[in-house]
Amino acid sequence: MMRRHIRAAVAVVAAAFLTPLLTASPAPAVSDASARPADGAGRPADCRPALQVLASLPGSGDSQVKGLGPKALAVGASRGLPVYWTGTRVHRVPLPAGFTGGEVAAVNAQGLMVGSLNGPGRTAAFSFRSGARTVTLLPEGAHAADVNDRGLIVGDAVKDGDGALIGLEWEGARIHRRLTPPAGYALRSVTAINDAGQIVGSGEAFKDEESWSAGLFWSARRDAAAVPLQRYWPSGVPYDYWYPRDIDRAGRIVGTHDFTRLDTRTPTQWLPPYATESEPGLLGERTSGTFEAISPTTHVSVGTAMDSHMVGPFPPETAPPEQAQIWPGSGPLLALPRLSPEGASQAYAVSDDQRVGGSAADAASTSRAVVWTCALRQAYQP
Numbered sequence: 001m002m003r004r005h006i007r008a009a010v011a012v013v014a015a016a017f018l019t020p021l022l023t024a025s026p027a028p029a030v031s032d033a034s035a036r037p038a039d040g041a042g043r044p045a046d047c048r049p050a051l052q053v054l055a056s057l058p059g060s061g062d063s064q065v066k067g068l069g070p071k072a073l074a075v076g077a078s079r080g081l082p083v084y085w086t087g088t089r090v091h092r093v094p095l096p097a098g099f100t101g102g103e104v105a106a107v108n109a110q111g112l113m114v115g116s117l118n119g120p121g122r123t124a125a126f127s128f129r130s131g132a133r134t135v136t137l138l139p140e141g142a143h144a145a146d147v148n149d150r151g152l153i154v155g156d157a158v159k160d161g162d163g164a165l166i167g168l169e170w171e172g173a174r175i176h177r178r179l180t181p182p183a184g185y186a187l188r189s190v191t192a193i194n195d196a197g198q199i200v201g202s203g204e205a206f207k208d209e210e211s212w213s214a215g216l217f218w219s220a221r222r223d224a225a226a227v228p229l230q231r232y233w234p235s236g237v238p239y240d241y242w243y244p245r246d247i248d249r250a251g252r253i254v255g256t257h258d259f260t261r262l263d264t265r266t267p268t269q270w271l272p273p274y275a276t277e278s279e280p281g282l283l284g285e286r287t288s289g290t291f292e293a294i295s296p297t298t299h300v301s302v303g304t305a306m307d308s309h310m311v312g313p314f315p316p317e318t319a320p321p322e323q324a325q326i327w328p329g330s331g332p333l334l335a336l337p338r339l340s341p342e343g344a345s346q347a348y349a350v351s352d353d354q355r356v357g358g359s360a361a362d363a364a365s366t367s368r369a370v371v372w373t374c375a376l377r378q379a380y381q382p
Helices: 002-018
Strands: 050-053 063-068 073-078 081-086 089-092 101-107 113-119 122-128 143-147 152-158 165-171 174-179 185-193 199-207 210-218 240-247 253-259 264-270 301-306 323-327 345-350 356-361 367-373
Touching: 073 367, 081 113, 113 152, 122 143, 122 152, 122 165, 152 185, 165 185, 165 199, 185 210, 199 240, 210 253, 253 301, 264 301, 301 356, 323 356
Parallel strands: 063 101, 063 345, 063 367, 081 101, 101 143, 143 185, 185 240, 210 240, 323 345
Antiparallel strands: 050 367, 063 073, 063 356, 073 081, 073 101, 081 089, 101 113, 113 122, 113 143, 143 152, 152 165, 165 174, 185 199, 199 210, 240 253, 253 264, 301 323, 301 345, 345 356, 356 367
16 A cells, blocks of 8 residues: 555656646636536526625634535634624624634534534534524534534534543434444544434544554444444555545545645545545646535535645645635546635535535635635636
8 A cells, every 4th residue: 555655656746847837727617618517416597606705704814614504604714703604794603601712614404503612721512593692502512513404413522531532413402422433443533414314534543552544434323333434454654544524415425535654635535335435636736635525415525725745846835825626526626716816715615506615815815705606617627
């Protein structure tokens, strides 16, 4: 396995020296018909490509969309505070006493929002509905990562005593089950739940003073043990880390493979029955990238393209800024337009109607919360 990584890395390094450096274009749509993705499921009849900039709270700091709800509802953070948007209008989530910030991480089709709050020396998981006077704190929770359309919420907490992370699933305001990692593993994250009740996260195993990483999968059964998504242990020093980020209704999982020896991240997917993982490639000539989310039913994945400091391009400062990327489920990864020609962008959420939520830097280098509408029609191949 190590030889496979090194061979791939050498090829990428050679390509970085022998091909022109990518200069990402802010073009609003694909100009070459052969590169344009086919109109897929989930494109509404009135789909109009646009890059919407959402309002920010007063003050300084970044804003980003982390989840997309029904119609024009979006959720995330602005200026370090949890917020939601209706259209482009921003709304604060009320903070309980003792908390000073946080974010809304996800929202379901019924508008139920979940996320995390922080304050001096404390964090808490919460749920919230638009119009409520206060949030609902979830018992024992430190972070809430996702909510499905049945109202089941997943997240984590810090175990008293040894500080180990424990996974939790809530139903309403009560704990529905505790998410135990496989024997020999420590939990590192719980990230998503689909409408079937299947859950994903990541863990790290330890043996003979060595450690390795794996994605984790829990079935919907309350008594089900977690299953590692990577069932092998590479010989030698481990450099591979897997981070599943989202799961769709059919059980497709997307996330990122981080090969730390060469500082490369690769968008990755796992398909049932999860015997292997696959990597659909990188965006154009970029040397690194992530998947952060997958649409519930249309197999569209989004994330961020970037470059490795070790693989290139060289010198590193010649690399273009990060850029939001989208993958229709087959074929090459595609770029989403930037807000400003030299501004970085990231994608964190995608819906079945081809909205993509994330952040993008404006001409003043301020990171703004944005939504790309009809995203595949404005995506392009660098």
